[in-house]
Amino acid sequence: MKYSSSKENYIKAIFHLQKSNESVSTNALANALQTKPASVTDMLKKLKEQKILQYERYKGVRLTAEGKKIALLIIRKHRLWEYFLVEKLQFGWEEVHEIAEELEHISSKKLIDRLDDFLGNPRKDPHGDPIPDANGKMPVLQQISLDSIELNKPMEITGIGNQTPELMELLQRTNIKIGSKLEVKKKFSFDNSLEIKMRNAAPFIISQFLAKNLLVKDEE
Amino acid sequence: MKYSSSKENYIKAIFHLQKSNESVSTNALANALQTKPASVTDMLKKLKEQKILQYERYKGVRLTAEGKKIALLIIRKHRLWEYFLVEKLQFGWEEVHEIAEELEHISSKKLIDRLDDFLGNPRKDPHGDPIPDANGKMPVLQQISLDSIELNKPMEITGIGNQTPELMELLQRTNIKIGSKLEVKKKFSFDNSLEIKMRNAAPFIISQFLAKNLLVKDEE
């Protein structure tokens, strides 16, 4: 199956909006896609025909298993291209999203799998978000900064994301290493940065980008 | 200015069809684009509005200077992506055209200029065709196999295209080197291969791909 760029954008937007088991509203989608609710209704009817989603009038929408798989493969493409742009073409991580929005619609599966290998099969994109594998599976990395972050809970660093020299430099400066014990003290909604307290050290603040690259487990 | 993929395909097709100063016919375009003559007429009217081409009913079409510039930048993108696919992602040269047909419509200029640098500013794509620079200028490499090839004319090798190990291997085997004197004896239209005669050696046949990588000048 091949889908238009427009349809792919709908699928991706629904995927990002449907947390847990809530269904996604027409208005929320229209807002995310910068379009009008009436246009969304039109498109949802077409995507329903193609069994990509479950949709009933006035009841909102959810992706089917098939729809989720398509979404994950689009996200895979997006994040691998972002990684390529930053690591190989020297773009800043803040300027790659827009370009990846175009590149993610290139259809060749072989291309994206080769790109994955060429890049060394990274598991996180430059923003710290996980990259699904060729089968659409997300790597199960427990990240520090989930939406449902728990404050003051003792945790231990179990690993780090992509081990780039830039990240290593920052880890060294902040003295964060595998096995370090820490607690999150506060989340600043302004920039999603976190105040953390490491054992035997003064609290300090880290960015969301660093946080997303820290893998943790509950301390035993 | 940004043009739709469809318009870009028309511009590119006209560029490839307009040799010297002939104008391109509606039928030839329809054939090249796998579409119907009526559709071509429709599109030509739109592109004329945008001053991309000169068009008069029943008289065929030519690109304006502006149109040629656009065409060259699309060709630049196409060929750089082909080079990337072959040199970095290990694709065979025969399988990259289709993928590059999609990639050539990605709009970011910065992306393509960064890609050019990343690839080491190659001047020829994997098929041996020249890659225009960021300003849309074709490198002026006199190639051996132009459409207007002259038989039995003494020529001298002045350089070679992209110096890949694979090309070097073949040059060694055929004993072609800079300074070699040769004449083209015959062109086989079946596969565009050429029979060449090097001074003090028996005539032999080379492929169009090799020929395109040989730069020549007239012997003095």
Add this chain to the structure above:
DNA sequence: AAATAAATTTAGGTAAATCTAAATTTTTTA
């Protein structure tokens, strides 16, 4: 529980890029 507000859908249109069939112009040929 009405009444009002908000969300959503339906109805009817538009622009881009196609198409088929018919009309027109150009070219070829007898």
Add this chain to the structure above:
DNA sequence: TAAAAAATTTAGATTTACCTAAATTTATTT
């Protein structure tokens, strides 16, 4: 050079992905 053939254009539809305005359904308030 007139007739036939080929090329091209016009006219009128179609599909996709949008839109606005009006109607309908659901949610929220008095």
